[in-house]
Amino acid sequence: MESRIRIFLLRSAAAVLVLVTVAGCASRGLEEEAAADQARPVIDPQVERRDVAPPDIDTEDFEVGASFGFMSIEDFGSNSAWGLRLAYHVSEGLFAEATYGQTDAGKTSYENLSGSQAPLLSNDDREYSWYDLSLGWNLLPGEVFIGRNHAFNSALYVVIGAGNTSFASDDFFTFVYGAGYRVLATDSIALHFDVRDHMFDIDITGEDKTTHNIEFNLGATWFF
Amino acid sequence: MRVRSAIALLATLVLVAPAYAKRTALQVVVAEPFIEMRTGPGRGYPIFHVADRGATVSVTRRRTDWFEVRTERGVAGWVHADQLALTLGAGGEAVAIREPGWDDYEQRRWEASVAFGDFDGGSSISLTGGYRLSANLSVELMASQLSGDYSDGWLAAARLLHSPFPEWRVAPYFVLGTGVIEVSPRSSLVTTEDRTDQFGQAGAGLRAWLTERFMFRAEYSGIVVFTSRDENEEVDEWKAGFAFFF
Numbered sequence: 001m002e003s004r005i006r007i008f009l010l011r012s013a014a015a016v017l018v019l020v021t022v023a024g025c026a027s028r029g030l031e032e033e034a035a036a037d038q039a040r041p042v043i044d045p046q047v048e049r050r051d052v053a054p055p056d057i058d059t060e061d062f063e064v065g066a067s068f069g070f071m072s073i074e075d076f077g078s079n080s081a082w083g084l085r086l087a088y089h090v091s092e093g094l095f096a097e098a099t100y101g102q103t104d105a106g107k108t109s110y111e112n113l114s115g116s117q118a119p120l121l122s123n124d125d126r127e128y129s130w131y132d133l134s135l136g137w138n139l140l141p142g143e144v145f146i147g148r149n150h151a152f153n154s155a156l157y158v159v160i161g162a163g164n165t166s167f168a169s170d171d172f173f174t175f176v177y178g179a180g181y182r183v184l185a186t187d188s189i190a191l192h193f194d195v196r197d198h199m200f201d202i203d204i205t206g207e208d209k210t211t212h213n214i215e216f217n218l219g220a221t222w223f224f
Numbered sequence: 225m226r227v228r229s230a231i232a233l234l235a236t237l238v239l240v241a242p243a244y245a246k247r248t249a250l251q252v253v254v255a256e257p258f259i260e261m262r263t264g265p266g267r268g269y270p271i272f273h274v275a276d277r278g279a280t281v282s283v284t285r286r287r288t289d290w291f292e293v294r295t296e297r298g299v300a301g302w303v304h305a306d307q308l309a310l311t312l313g314a315g316g317e318a319v320a321i322r323e324p325g326w327d328d329y330e331q332r333r334w335e336a337s338v339a340f341g342d343f344d345g346g347s348s349i350s351l352t353g354g355y356r357l358s359a360n361l362s363v364e365l366m367a368s369q370l371s372g373d374y375s376d377g378w379l380a381a382a383r384l385l386h387s388p389f390p391e392w393r394v395a396p397y398f399v400l401g402t403g404v405i406e407v408s409p410r411s412s413l414v415t416t417e418d419r420t421d422q423f424g425q426a427g428a429g430l431r432a433w434l435t436e437r438f439m440f441r442a443e444y445s446g447i448v449v450f451t452s453r454d455e456n457e458e459v460d461e462w463k464a465g466f467a468f469f470f
Contacts, residue, residue: 173347
């Protein structure tokens, strides 16, 4: 009798255990489902994500152009000179510049006084050309006003660099410094006025000396 | 000859460049309270107009860190990259405009540099183009013009650079190279023949990132010229210059 009651109690305990377990599992399942429901958005917007590409904007950091002016070669007079110019603007203040130019040397006063008896150089040797690689700084940016209705951006800049001069069938390492004034006629076209001193050592007139060769030029450049 | 090649270069640039100019303008929407428009591409130019939040402006051109924008009413002015970065594109996405910085420096591939220096008592000007193979290793092609008291010359070299600490802002590098050197005596001296010889080069240098795309470089190298005479010639070269990466 006693054992029957014990079996009954055990059975009911087992049944309760099974019920509790099943109920527990079921409720956990519900919780998980609810959690999953919360994670799922109420409205799925179906938006296609775009890849952000760097925009394709016309970058105008290069400047190319030509110039025309005068070159005063120490001892050899002044002559007209022309040049080419390529600049890369690194920041609003700083730029790197490559220039090339050509002129012809005239006669020294010694050659003029002695007549054409003792020329120092042949005609071929009088060809004078140079290239320079310089760094420039837009020192004084500003605007110029012409009349009542026109304003143009401008900058006074300084350059310093070095290069090579070919003259009298020789090459000379040349130190260059100077200043220039740039006015932007339109957004892409600039007008320049430049003064440069080209310094190098030469012994052609009989003594070793450092010559200063001053170049003045007017130029036009185009930003691209 | 030099003139002709210079003219050819200029003509090429003039012909190629218009291809860059034809692009559709980027439209952006101002997301900040306003953006400031200046009369020119620089800090000093006055602000003459502001575009308010919600206004659509088109970006027409870029010059260094400045962008020329045009409002719907046709007012054109220059806006700094920092302000333009706060606008949104037509699809509401952020505009990916930023200045080149340290990250770009660390990721750089192409580099061009110009250096001036002393070559065995004379002067040298070098132009170098380089490609970075990995964080530590790069290859370079270099051309130099030499001008001394007694002789002038040219030099062309292929070089291998190893940078052991690429993460340093001022980082040392080591260089090995080989190439050809041509030396011709000055015409005012006794005429002797031009000499063309092969040379080997080993040296060390420093590369410092200054700002944006701009770097400073300085280098020393020892050069051994393998002459056809009995003895090889040893030359020291010191130089310093500036460089850009692309």
